[in-house]
Amino acid sequence: MPSAPKPPQLNTLHLDDLVDGRPEEVGPGATLTGRSLTIDHRSAVDLTDARLDGVRFDRFVAPELRLRGAGLLEVALDAVDVPVMDAARTDWSDARLSGRVGALTAYDSSLRSVHFTGCRLGFVNLRGAELLDVQFTDCSIHELDLGETRCRRVRFTHTRIASLELPRASLTDVDLRGAALSAVSGIGHLSGATISHEQALELAPLLAAHVGISISDE
Secondary structure, X not given: OOOXXXXXXXXXXXXXXXXXXXXXXXXXXXXXXXXXXXXXXXXXXXXXXXXXXXXXXXXXXXXXXXXOOOEEEEEEEEEEEEEEEEOOOOEEEEEEEEEEEEEEEOOOOEXXXXXXXXXXXEEEEOOOOEEEEEEEEOOEEEEEEOOOOEEEEEEEEOEEEEEEEOOOOEEEEEEOOOEEEOOEEOHHHOOOEEOOHHHHHHHHHHHHHHOOOOOOOO
């Protein structure tokens, strides 16, 4: 019998006794350490190339969040309401994200010990990213692009995915049993993932087509 996939190893965030941050501290290239902030902006928030270490956002509302090239170490982004989040080429380590993001662009990024919890996500572009110890819990995702990613110990729990894209993905200990999948492309790159018997039946036509098998009762 195949062994069960190894679960993600998520580190506990220690974000107590933080100093209240000031709005003027938030900007491109900023260095924020040991801060607690609430963001409610009518204009874009630019944290391009910023370094965040031990930071908790208790609320983050803005039309756009720019994180391109940023480094996030032990960071919580809670109660997020952001239509556009540009997080391309970012480095996430020991982080949590909850809330709503319309379009999350995080291609060529590194995500280690990251928990997406209670998220409503539209288009999520993780193409070319490296995911190690990543958990999705109670999330709804319209389109998840994992093309060319390297995923290890990634798990989905009580999560709906309308469209999952896997072209040229490399998967190890990826647990999809807790995901409700509506459509999957790149089915040939599911190697290294674990699915349920019910999911196997649902995906059977795609798997058969991939290996050139015709299914017919006639």
